[in-house]
Amino acid sequence: MNSERKIKEPNGRLGILTPGMGAVSTTFMAGVIAANKDLGRPIGSISQMGKIRLGKRTENNNPNVKDFIPLAPMENMVFGGWDIFNDNVYKSAMNAGVLEKDLLNGIKDELTEIKPMPAVFDHNFIKNIDGENVKKEKNKMDYAKALMADISNFKEKNKCDRLVIIWCASTEVYTQITDVHLSIEKFEKALEDNHSAIAPSMIYAYAAIKSGVPFANGAPNLTVDTPALIELANKLNVPIAGKDFKTGQTLMKTILGPGLKTRLLGIDGWFSTNILGNRDGEVLDDVDSFKTKEVSKLSVLNSVLEPDKYPELYKDMYHKVRINYYPPKGDDKESWDNIDIFGWLGYKMQIKVNFLCKDSILAAPVVLDLAIFMDLAQRAGMKGIQEWLSFYFKSPQTKEGLQPIHDIFLQKIKFENTLRHLMGETLINYLGLDYYEED
Incomplete structure (x- = not known):
């Protein structure tokens, strides 16, 4: 006690x-x-x-x-x-x-x-x-x-x-x-x-x-x-x-990423894109504001996967994040993730996630x-x-x-x-x- x-x-x-x-x-x-x-x-x-x-x-x-x-x-x-x-x-x-x-x-x-x-x-x-x-x-x-x-x-x-x-x-x-x-x-x-x-x-x-x-x-x-x-x-x-x-796409990454790492499944690439139309999306349509958000989003997987400790699984992973302002969406953010993974003997697999969420x-x-x-x-x-x-x-x-x-x-x-x-x-x-x- x-x-x-x-x-x-x-x-x-x-x-x-x-x-x-x-x-x-x-x-x-x-x-x-x-x-x-x-x-x-x-x-x-x-x-x-x-x-x-x-x-x-x-x-x-x-x-x-x-x-x-x-x-x-x-x-x-x-x-x-x-x-x-x-x-x-x-x-x-x-x-x-x-x-x-x-x-x-x-x-x-x-x-x-x-x-x-x-x-x-x-x-x-x-x-x-x-x-x-x-x-x-x-x-x-x-x-x-x-x-x-x-x-x-x-x-x-x-x-x-x-x-x-x-x-x-x-x-x-x-x-x-x-x-x-x-x-x-x-x-x-x-x-x-x-x-x-x-x-x-x-x-x-x-x-x-x-x-x-x-x-x-x-x-x-x-x-x-x-x-x-x-x-x-x-x-x-x-x-x-x-x-x-932590909401939306990054929430999904902090759920999926640890799962893949725990099973020691390798990742070749993780491509993420979002569309949203609220004030946040309008602000992030500016390249300098997007840079702030991009740095935050990119840091997640690197910390979770620890590529320095598992170089054969994650060191060469390609990670890309995009955010696009699309006014018709309003607060209904939609994200897509394409994850290219590999397992036993290097055999390739894919995971695709389409998350339709309300950011607020x-x-x-x-x-x-x-x-x-x-x-x-x-x-x-x-x-x-x-x-x-x-x-x-x-x-x-x-x-x-x-x-x-x-x-x-x-x-x-x-x-x-x-x-x-x-x-x-x-x-x-x-x-x-x-x-x-x-x-």
């Missing part, structure tokens, strides 16, 4: 703020409100519908996750956020076309009340969309201070006890770490100097951390994955996590769980990078020098063992020899 970590109770209201109030965030917010009214179920959410095994298999002790560990209840959640468009959540959700109109009309009053605050926006980082609901400040430090004021005002106005911020906005152009990202002193000077290497998502992350608010990055942007902001999060005891919600339907429970578990992390006194939440990300953020775990099954074990650890329960390693040695 481990010693139980002291976890503060989730008393009072939890405010969840999302930079970006488009298809993903409005589907999440509307879904929680609908579930609270028994108009639907939060399917896909581990925090709401998951179970966790405790002790030996023979004990059959599998409580609900939400009954096992103190989590913020959905009934105590309050929503807000920022967006470059003025539309309230009802109008934005209707425009997104993800959820049925009858469902949205049934919760119209609640959704109409949620209005976006003016956003921090820089056309140099997101090129294919534009909006009028944006802040006007003289430099990036002033933008950060304006966001901190928004955070404080939202908490006071809505009588929230705690807040969490989840980035649900568009993918920014590809950015690499530069000198201004290496320390908090250099980062803050870059904010004051209006430095071009500081992206809007970094300003949100900085404002969140300075406000003591956990921050999770749902896009593949660099954002909080810099030495400066990691340093600040550790210094101020704030949990951070990222990057890029898959992302909504991820947003909910991240908000709930990031809040848990803060109440448990955890700080800095929350690698145990890798399960929810395409490109998990880890401590420098640590290779991320992409195998979804190993991620789930890590996630569940972290919950057991927090509650002082015995960790499960699935060895199972004790069942046979007892005789």
